[in-house]
Amino acid sequence: MIHMHNVSKIYENGAVALQNVDIDIEKGEFVFIVGASGAGKSTFVKMLLREVLPTQGSLVVNGRNVLEMAATEVPYLRRGLGVIFQDYRLLTEKTVYENIAFAMQVIEAPRREMQKCVNNVLDVVGLKDKYKCFPSQLSGGEQQRVAIARAIVNHPQIVIADEPTGNLDPDTSWGIMDIFTRINKAGTTIVMATHDKTIVDTMHKRVVAIEDGRIARDEMEGAYGYED
Numbered sequence: 001m002i003h004m005h006n007v008s009k010i011y012e013n014g015a016v017a018l019q020n021v022d023i024d025i026e027k028g029e030f031v032f033i034v035g036a037s038g039a040g041k042s043t044f045v046k047m048l049l050r051e052v053l054p055t056q057g058s059l060v061v062n063g064r065n066v067l068e069m070a071a072t073e074v075p076y077l078r079r080g081l082g083v084i085f086q087d088y089r090l091l092t093e094k095t096v097y098e099n100i101a102f103a104m105q106v107i108e109a110p111r112r113e114m115q116k117c118v119n120n121v122l123d124v125v126g127l128k129d130k131y132k133c134f135p136s137q138l139s140g141g142e143q144q145r146v147a148i149a150r151a152i153v154n155h156p157q158i159v160i161a162d163e164p165t166g167n168l169d170p171d172t173s174w175g176i177m178d179i180f181t182r183i184n185k186a187g188t189t190i191v192m193a194t195h196d197k198t199i200v201d202t203m204h205k206r207v208v209a210i211e212d213g214r215i216a217r218d219e220m221e222g223a224y225g226y227e228d
């Protein structure tokens with residue numbers, strides 16, 4: 001699924017964000033990426049999406065060579081990835097239904113399929129009764145559930161989440177993690193960068209710790225490993 005070998009990223013201003021990172025993530029895994037602020041977690045996540053290009057190394061995501069792909073191939077890479085951010089990033093002038101459907105319009109899905117898929121994912125995230133609402137009419141947790149529905153509506157092989165519970169209270173965060181667990185059990189690979197010690201320590205999933213741009217730990221059924 002994800003094969004990163006000897007990858008480094010040095011930004012234009014000289015900041016070294018990642019150094020000689022080697023990691024393989026296989027289909028169906030659930031991986032937490034942890035580390036202090038500035039350690040390189042977001043850079044790692046952005047590389048998977050090809051928002052940031054490695055300075056050196058090789059990176060294959062879903063069988064696609066991220067460094068060597070043509071610009072025309074990038075949308076196909078991203079189509080296989082569902083992405084969720086801390087700040088939801090919903091379209092404020094669109095309803096819940098339209099926000100999710102938009103992700104399918106972009107890939108020109110047939111209208112009939114669109115209705116079925118949007119209704120399915122609304123069911124998965126428990127928001128069927130809110131489909132007509134605008135984001136401003138929803139709580140933070142509900143907005144994040146819309147963002148998850150949008151991320152999974154095209155059946156991505158990998159869901160990538162950067163601090164998805166960062167703005168949410170503990171109870172709401174657990175609701176989000178329940179959804180991720182269900183998506184993962186259905187076969188989707190999950191890669192989640194997080195600062196949430198309780199969630200990581202409770203879930204006993206693979207934990208990759210990044211420190212100063214290097215992988216400091218990579219443990220199956222790992223723990224957060226830092227104080228809050």
Ligand SMILES: Nc1ncnc2c1ncn2[C@@H]1O[C@H](COP(=O)(O)OP(=O)(O)OP(=O)(O)O)[C@@H](O)[C@H]1O
Binds near residue numbers: 012038043
């Ligand atoms: N666009 C950029 N230009 C220059 N330097 C950057 C850029 N983005 C990140 N950096 C630097 O790269 C390093 C890693 O940053 P990154 O955002 O990946 O860390 P992070 O672990 O996600 O941090 P946080 O937990 O605070 O989000 C930091 O030193 C940061 O200042």
